[in-house]
Amino acid sequence: GEDVEQSLFLSVREGDSSVINCTYTDSSSTYLYWYKQEPGAGLQLLTYIFSNMDMKQDQRLTVLLNKKDKHLSLRIADTQTGDSAIYFCAPGGNKLTFGTGTQLKVEL
């Protein structure tokens, strides 16, 4: 089955850029999603990229996809304290596979 790996923690200063990385194993994934989960809450869909794209920009968010290396990244520009949360990448079609997520901590 699909495996998804992410770093567990990332700490950045407010105003800096954050880059959250993800590697996956199943190259047949049609869509690759990024979700945000705040403590005690459900998952909020942030953005996604089709597997035939290399990059997608959505306001402060930039998604980069390297299909050859099966590597996905999410860049958050001008990171704010409200961005503190756990971020999950989730490749898949109908069945999404989640890693353990990256906990982003934004420091003042």
Place this chain on the structure above:
Amino acid sequence: NAGVMQNPRHLVRRRGQEARLRCSPMKGHSHVYWYRQLPEEGLKFMVYLQKENIIDESGMPKERFSAEFPKEGPSILRIQQVVRGDSAAYFCASSLGHPVGNEQFFGPGTRLTVL
């Protein structure tokens, strides 16, 4: 447009009891997915349903767990004879379905505690 709704938000059961978790998809969505999140872990896929059909149940435990999505009403995830290991957050998601819209929108989850 209301999002995905789940109830109850918190559920406490004693070992051996039954747990029923409900999910109402977003308006217009006919595809429902259930995921389970154990403490400190990511979400694990359980089952994918369309109205009156189970499409993929490859993530469902073989015993005690069942899911349905009837023609009318919410989707139900049912866990019989709960055990402590069933304690987790259970999330439901819905989508329009491929190829119109494959994005899955998640509900707030039901946190099940088994005593």
